[in-house]
Amino acid sequence: MKALVAVKRVVDYNVKVRVKADKTGVELANVKMALNPFDEIAVEEAVRLKEKGIVTEIIVTTVGPAVAQEQLRTALALGADRAILVQTDDEVQPLAVAKILKGIVDAEQPQLIILGKQAIDGDNNQTGQMLAALAGLPQGTFASVVKVEGGKAQVTREIDGGLQTVELSLPAVVTTDLRLNEPRYASLPNIMKAKKKPLDTKSPADYGVSALASIKTLKVDPPAERKAGIKVKTVDELVEKLKNEAKVI
């Protein structure tokens, strides 16, 4: 079966993001960019399913600017077979990404579609669920275990109270949580090989999607700063402060 994996280029998770002085957004000039961590886990899961002989081909896709090819190449180096770049320089919000992905699903007919649970830039946590709704498919979100057997997927999900397992008919959409797997590093030979793997370029219009955003960002502010407090020397001092100064115990 085919697997489709959607990935996004985002600011590296180690970067401490700063708001621009004019408050129009966050500072992205000269900031390290990377594959969204949850998407790296999504690629890894597809590769493991291919190694198990369940998945036969892995298609990786992203909607974004031309430079997002870097992240597609990373995914190819990790084991994806071919890539589709849906190129646009405009801001694309989750509904539009989901519509474009639905177009790719219609064209490629994958049995398994894997996304990250959340892109760590916008922290939206929406796209996989939206795609599943548009395509009329079941979903296993926040997955920590995925088993594909007998034409069904069993997904164990991280939920507020603990873990829940659901069974989904295929095709299905899965979104990854951190514990699903630990992604491998791409080896140098695989990085070289990835350069020769096929990468198609499309546009949102190829999938009939023109409205890319319906939510306008009016401004972006830095969060209220917390001042560092004091260091206490002893537990007695700590207890005294908590009781008499902070009055929280």
Added chain:
Amino acid sequence: MSILVYAEHDNGAIKGATLNTVTAARAIGGDIHVLVAGQGCQAAAEAAAKIDGVAKVLVADNAAYGHQLAENVSQLVAELGKGYSHILAPATTNGKNFLPRVAALLDVNQISEISKVISADTFERPIYAGNAIATVQSTDAIKVLTVRPTGFDAAAATGGSAAIEAVAVAKDAGVSSFVGEELAKSDRPELAGAKIVVSGGRGMGNGENFNILYSLADKLGAAVGASRAAVDAGFVPNDMQVGQTGKVVAPQLYVAVGISGAIQHLAGMKDSKVIVAINKDEEAPIFQVADYGIVGDLFTIVPELTGKI
């Protein structure tokens, strides 16, 4: 303008996050209807009817909604939601699971985890792990919003007397089924909404060592949380994770024990009123947000602290 609030409940009682979501709805303004979807959820519906400020409760009691399967619940909410200006759900794992489907079915974007209402179409929400706060305006006909509970006070759970109306819509997409669940059981308060939270990180060393935190928590009447590293290492279950991709808490007192203070962890606790950090590394970034820091070995400090309060 009328607003549909999706209730988080366990069929018997309404969960606290629902009360914060009602407050967000009141800040938007308009008639507030609460939808209770579940199986055998009449008691939860009666509790919802008592929430202060609620005009009407809709109850969809059907086997299809028993385990809150997103494929089924989303169709119900999208159908009922068409008549509303706003649809709100708490930003719990359940709300995050089904509400984006509702938005897609209504052909609108969702605004995730609003932390403040500016006006009926304009909201604040944290982005980049809370390192920036965006003010966003929606041009969509129906505003679909998840609400970050810590951004809003809880509405009073009593005082209201809304009418309860049964909804006969049964939507079973037939593509997913519930297999089972493993719910962590604890006599301690729930993380969300606790007044005091004690959290442990990788520095705890193993799961057994968490017992010293449980003792401290029991003395304080606190909930116990954890960093992702402690969850990944298998010390504690995932439902204890605090952070960007876990639970967001804002208690009166947060005690971080053996936690370094990564951006992703801070995203889940830095709105706490008072933060205490216990860490042997005086350079640990957690001290930059802590009101009271104490440098030293947690295995001596925590038991001493438990003894002295």
